[in-house]
Amino acid sequence: MVHKAHAPWLDFHSCNLQALAMLRSLPSLLLAALISLSFAVRAAEPFPDNVKTGVFAIGCQAWCFHLYTVFEAIDKTAETGSKTIEFGTKQKVSPDDPTIFNHEASPETIAKVKAKLAERHLTPVAYGVVAIPQDETKARVIFDFAKALGLRVINTESAESIDTIEKLVKEYDIKVGFHDHPKRDDKPEYKMWDPNYVLSLVKDRDPRIGSCADTGHWQRSGLHPVDCLRILKGHIVASHLKDLNVFDRDGHDVPYGTGVGQVKEVLDEFKAQGFDGPISVEYEYNWETNVPEIKQCIDFVRAYGEKK
Secondary structure (H helix, E strand, O other), rough: OOOHHHHHHHHHHHHHHHHHHHHHOOOOOHHHHHHHHHHHHHHHOOOOOHHEEEEEOOOEEHHHOOOOOOHHHHHHHHHHOEEEEEEOOEEEOOEEEEEEEEOOOOHHHHHHHHHHHHHOOOEEEOOOOOOOOOOOOHHHHHHHHHHHHHEEEEEEOOOOHHHHHHHHHHOOOOOEEEEOOOOOOOOOOOOOOOHHHHHHHOOOOOOOOEEOOOOOOHHHHHHHHHHHHHHHOOEEEEEEOOOEEEOOOOOOEHHHHHHHOOHHHHHHHHHHHHOOOOOOOOOOOOOOOHHHHHHHHHHHHHHHHHHH
16 A cells, blocks of 8 residues: 555645546536637737837728739738738729639638738738628628638628627637718718727627727827727727828828827827737728828838837
């Protein structure tokens, strides 16, 4: 017979068995919460320096170049000095390939676009704004596309699909940002313009669900961007960063720092909240000749990082 006094490993073994028994007795919901938390920590990892400009991962939303194809948008994005890109849903692949590049693209088309991205040293980071269906099978097509491209964020306004979104966010470890368009007097049921509404939608959900903060559309809704960001503190997962010429519904994009959009203060708030991207320049002006102006935006963020 072996006595415990002469075999301390028995006590250790007993403790392990007790710990295992305690784990097995934990309610399944608590275990699910612990697993979800571990994924959330991984999803919240900062961007590596090689995709950052200064202290932020910033690049172009391909919509800046919606008059052109995806390949041309990639080329123009590279010309601005960007390191990242966010894809939209409606552009043709290239002048030689009229296929629309979105979540219904074939694996061959996705591979072709990834090769073009590698050629121009760009990292795809986001996709949207896209409607995410409540139907899980249909929604999965979007998440599978994002996974195939290695995206961090899908941007949407599909509030009605929040339960489906939360389930897939946990499974795929991909964030979802709720994007805001301007307030509409002719559509009072549209609420996404209000950061308080977005907060009510996301605050009790998985932390990978948050706001895609479109600062230009907040200005067009009569809201100050920094105030909105503070309302949504801790829930910013992406941004369409804009500077406008006037604080008005009819304001148009101008290079960062030359308008009324509080861009320096917005970047200060992003930094204070620990948000490093993805940020997309979505420059909706001078559609055919906007590359130099977008480059000024990228340079502004680069200079901001150099001063810190």
